[in-house]
Amino acid sequence: MIYKLEDTKTVNYLFEKWDEGVIWGCLEKVMGDIYVDNLNNPTSAMAILGDFCYFAGKLNEELVMFKPDKFKNSIIMVPEDTEWGTLIEKCFGNKAEKTTRYAMKKEKGVFNVEHLKSIAEGLSKEYEIKIIDEKLYNACFKEQWSRDFVAQYDTYEMYSEKGMGVAILKDGELISAASSYSGFKDGIEVEIATRKDYRHKGLASICGAKLILECIKKGWYPSWDARIMWSVKMAEKLGYHFSHEYVAYNVNYND
Structure with a gap:
């Protein structure tokens, strides 16, 4: 089973590697949702906001295949690492188009x-x-x-x-x-x-x-x-x- 998480603080540690504003919004309960494999002791998590979906923690095929009602006909899935990427490819085959995106540094006070x-x-x-x-x-x-x-x-x-x-x-x-x-x-x-x-x-x-x-x-x-x-x-x-x-x-x- 996959569950929508209300107490998002319990998965902060799973997303420690991430430096993404969309994920921050989900964890802070400003916008978006977090889904997990277990409400009491989550080991796999998915942050969803708009067109974007981020995975973290232990590999979980059920989580990758889970489609919340608010999902559109397409979604941009971002794996935590190559293992998550391989799992996405396994689950969706040619339905998953692999692309490259570009992250900018998060530097407060950098602007002139x-x-x-x-x-x-x-x-x-x-x-x-x-x-x-x-x-x-x-x-x-x-x-x-x-x-x-x-x-x-x-x-x-x-x-x-x-x-x-x-x-x-x-x-x-x-x-x-x-x-x-x-x-x-x-x-x-x-x-x-x-x-x-x-x-x-x-x-x-x-x-x-x-x-x-x-x-x-x-x-x-x-x-x-x-x-x-x-x-x-x-x-x-x-x-x-x-x-x-x-x-x-x-x-x-x-x-």
Whole structure:
């Protein structure tokens, strides 16, 4: 049997190797859920938030195969080590696409505020930059490219409490934003994107710089994880430092 864990402190030790904002949010019960093999003495655990699923502890095939009701048709599974990765491949075969992702170092106080201000203030007058309010929160759901800015927050009230974001508008239309994919105590996991027809204009960097500045004001840490090298380069431009590559699996349950 697999169980949803309420007393998440009992599995802190299982996730000691991890340095991920999504996992922090689950362990701190800010957002997401933890599932385990045993409620009284858990030895295997799975942290789930949105599109991401992280494994830790003793290998457990039942845990890997377990599909909570909130799972979508696909999920990004991140193994703790190669043994967990091998188990994911065994369980899902060609339904699991092996990919490489890129972790940035978690370094509080590393950002150069004046440098970020110079980037954030470089927006052309034809655009407008705004904090994501309730109107923009709702607007993010209207198109697929912008949903992840707010999708993990069930209501605007939840978003305003546990997240934050900035958006660039052109003639009132949302065209780029940097927002919290998820939240943890005193921080957020950054989600950043630009609408296809406005890419390569530096808008994402401006949004990113502005979001980091807003986080600094609140005493929050903006954790950054990258799917592609372009995201790594942008993060480095904003003051982050590269940490390491890691393996993830895009698992499609419908294949």
